[in-house]
Amino acid sequence: KNQVEQSPQSLIILEGKNCTLQCNYTVSPFSNLRWYKQDTGRGPVSLTIMTFSENTKSNGRYTATLDADTKQSSLHITASQLSDSASYICVVSAGRDDKIIFGKGTRLHILP
Amino acid sequence: NAGVTQTPKFQVLKTGQSMTLQCAQDMNHEYMSWYRQDPGMGLRLIHYSVGAGITDQGEVPNGYNVSRSTTEDFPLRLLSAAPSQTSVYFCASSYSAGAGYEQYFGPGTRLTVT
Numbered sequence: 001k002n003q004v005e006q007s008p009q010s011l012i013i014l015e016g017k018n019c020t021l022q023c024n025y026t027v028s029p030f031s032n033l034r035w036y037k038q039d040t041g042r043g044p045v046s047l048t049i050m051t052f053s054e055n056t057k058s059n060g061r062y063t064a065t066l067d068a069d070t071k072q073s074s075l076h077i078t079a080s081q082l083s084d085s086a087s088y089i090c091v092v093s094a095g096r097d098d099k100i101i102f103g104k105g106t107r108l109h110i111l112p
Numbered sequence: 113n114a115g116v117t118q119t120p121k122f123q124v125l126k127t128g129q130s131m132t133l134q135c136a137q138d139m140n141h142e143y144m145s146w147y148r149q150d151p152g153m154g155l156r157l158i159h160y161s162v163g164a165g166i167t168d169q170g171e172v173p174n175g176y177n178v179s180r181s182t183t184e185d186f187p188l189r190l191l192s193a194a195p196s197q198t199s200v201y202f203c204a205s206s207y208s209a210g211a212g213y214e215q216y217f218g219p220g221t222r223l224t225v226t
Contacts, residue, residue: 051212
């Protein structure tokens with residue numbers, strides 16, 4: 001069964017600290033993996049997209065990694081800011097019919 | 113460009129009432145979709161459309177209808193609202209249906225059914 005599991009469910013860190021969010025998937029055949037940021041009361045916004053052959057993709061202070069062998073991805077946030085408080089959603093697309101599977105998200109709280 | 117717009121932002125319905133959630137995009141995208149987002153669950157696909165005049169069911173289509181008469185608009189109709197349809201609804205669009213194309217989401221409609 002195609003599944004996307006994210007951890008932790010929620011995370012609280014102090015402003016300026018780094019953090020890493022995890023995404024494990026059991027999707028086959030794999031097409032691509034996206035990380036989305038969803039601010040409270042808004043729709044998700046794409047941060048990065050990675051295909052099978054890509055290991056790392058950066059977008060400013062956000063760096064996503066992908067290990068297609070272990071079917072794991074991580075999103076690393078450097079020097080966190082208050083505006084990083086949001087939910088981060090891992091989304092994996094499965095091959096041929098391009099089925100999109102959403103993770104439940106990690107809720108990140110940045111404290112001043 | 114306004115991107116993807118949704119109206120209303122909030123709505124309260126009584127059980128059995130019907131209503132239409134509006135979605136429009138001005139990016140000339142062929143692919144549009146509706147999702148619902150419930151606490152503790154990932155976004156779930158309700159219906160989608162790969163172009164004007166073409167719609168298809170997603171993962172949780174029961175109780176909802178859609179139509180796509182123009183490229184720009186993709187309304188979602190609740191036929192007879194039930195408390196189980198209390199949720200946040202997101203409309204999204206992308207250039208094409210392929211997984212490599214980024215989806216742009218609207219701001220959402222928060223629906224409560226009492």
